[in-house]
Amino acid sequence: MASSELPSIGALRGQETATRAFRAALVADTSSPARVAGAYLLHGPRGVGRALAALGFATALLCRAPVDAQPCGRCKPCHLCAAATHPDLLVVSAETGPRFRDDGESLRAGPGQFTRAHHAGKKAGPRRGIQVRALRRLLDLLSLSAAAGGRKVAVIDSLDEVEDEGVATLLKSLEEPPRDTTFLVLARDIDSVPDTIVSRCQRVRFRPLAPPVISAILAERLAPEERPRPEELRLVLGLSQGSVGRALDAVRSGLHHEGAAAMTGLLQPSGPVGVEAARDWVQAAGRELAAQRERVRALLALGLLMARDRAARSGTADELESLLPAFSAGLEACDANVSPDLVLHALWARVRRARRLTT
Template sequence: MDDTAQLPEPDRIEGAPHPRMTPQLFGQNTAENAFLAAYGAGRLHHGWLITGPAGVGKATLAWSIARFLLAHPPQQGAGLFGAEAPPDTLAIDPDHPVAHRVAALSDPGLFLLRRPYDEKAKRLKQQITVDEVRRVKSFFSLSAADAGRRVVIVDCADEMTTSAANALLKLLEEPPANTTLLLISHQPSRLLPTIRSRCRELRLSPLSPRDMSRALQQAGATGEGDTTPEALAELAGGSVGAALRLTAMDGVRRYGEMVALYSDLPQLDRQRALKLAEAGAARGAEARLDMLIALNDLFLTRMARFGAIGAPPTVEAAPGEAALIARLAPDPRRARMWADLAQSLGARIAHGRAVNLDPASLILDMIFSIRNTAAG
């Protein structure tokens, strides 16, 4: 396929290796074994829908499957092992020619379908267009001569336009021989039901603290200061992608500052509040603003969730969080208040950003809304 490795990649987390460069997948043995069982039994489906929360390894699994399939030609494939046992792992030798070609996006049997780069606007397009899907059909035609495996990775299928989704559906309905399509989806309910029905699902789960720690070490990331793997996994929701973003932007410490700010509610330290607002309002701090808004929403979500079940979290995402949640969300009625606030704040923030409201004002509005609800 064409070399697009030098262009911005929509499927890469800044500061982390691309999933195709990630050698090992952690914490997803169930999904990996399900694929290997189908392969070993000669029931390799042509379409696989890889689902689960963002950042738990869906793309890493897709690239692992792609390398595995391209390294095992059809004539050596499922059902033809003879006396040999079928493979029990997706891993292939990192020095295998397929591994090098896949890393360079140069394997002739591989096509990566993702949001394209707009040369005119000098930025990535917001959606996967129908023209990109049509390129897959051309890829099938050009790669048919060698009769080898062909693998298509769609990352991610949620980003397809309606026309693109319909065009991909036609490929799923009549796939060429020895073709496997791997569709990555964070929200499979948003896909066409006919696309879902023509794929076998591999669902991935949030990572445990141990697997999260191992995945972060593999990515070259370390926790912040004395942050425990348990706290990071809790705050990131078991998502390595979220954990990488948190560690890159000092997010765990920021969440701790937020919990400390709210610890005396309904009393509020205005100087602390102003300091937090200024952190998200500095010039060039758009990503930090996004993070603070997301952390605030996470705080409200955790209040609502643990208040609804009537018990504080057993693992704190920040010191003092459990006691704070137990005090501010002691019962389902109060939990409902925090859930309603999260919804109304989300709408107000979206509107404020749409009209370019001052970022510091946005953050202060969040803080004082939480203070007022605590006093209510």
């Protein structure tokens, strides 16, 4: 999201239950008054709108004159939220930090280091976990009075990535929340959130998005020349598993295009040419082996999807069944940190053997 955009739950797509829950907190209706809870647990898969909803809800909470659950866009808090510099909207994220070298550095950190603007423009590195010292500092800052004299909002993105000690620290704050503070805690799987945390939060569930919603969002976010062709779009939607984040990653990495061409080569008996194309695409991820392995995993998921498609079209599952062990062996090799190059060569050898046995 560009930092000049005003986050709003109105921009949330395909998450009606969540939209209703946040609206109910902001707008009174005939049966219930508006009531903002001290903590919300936004749970669901990554890439379906949890962070967007958290920021949109936070902005409406901080706005001086929200209209029908939407921030007004004209008051000072709205301007600060649009610029991602509101000092009472503190965000700690596994992807963007803040991260501190030691406790001394974290103690010197002011609210500014927890604003989204502080990290804007920096390349989002691999998600590295939320440090307990960053979380402690966030809680210290929340216990001071709000800079603007009103409400304070803390976004924790996400609980799955908080260091173990940090979960206990957070729990203490949820038990005795600082005044006028709202916690927005993101989590993937509610079953992995300790009951003690769940019981102190209002739960808001996020679901995987339907394919038409994902294609509409892709059409909005991608430039015309970036948009996948219809056949490619089908692959992207199949790989997305209901997540816009995954769909965008697939398109931006060229998985639907260069990746698909390489995988087609690998699955056809065209031999090492397919392996070389696959290796080129995998190495384009950069020199880090973890990033390359992610691409190998993406290729394996794509290959499986393509083999399933072919089985559905041909009406026989023989080929698919003969290829399945090759894909699962590939995934196991990735998990065991085998070099991407070796995984691809082994995959090709297994595919070739499977073909000889079935044809």
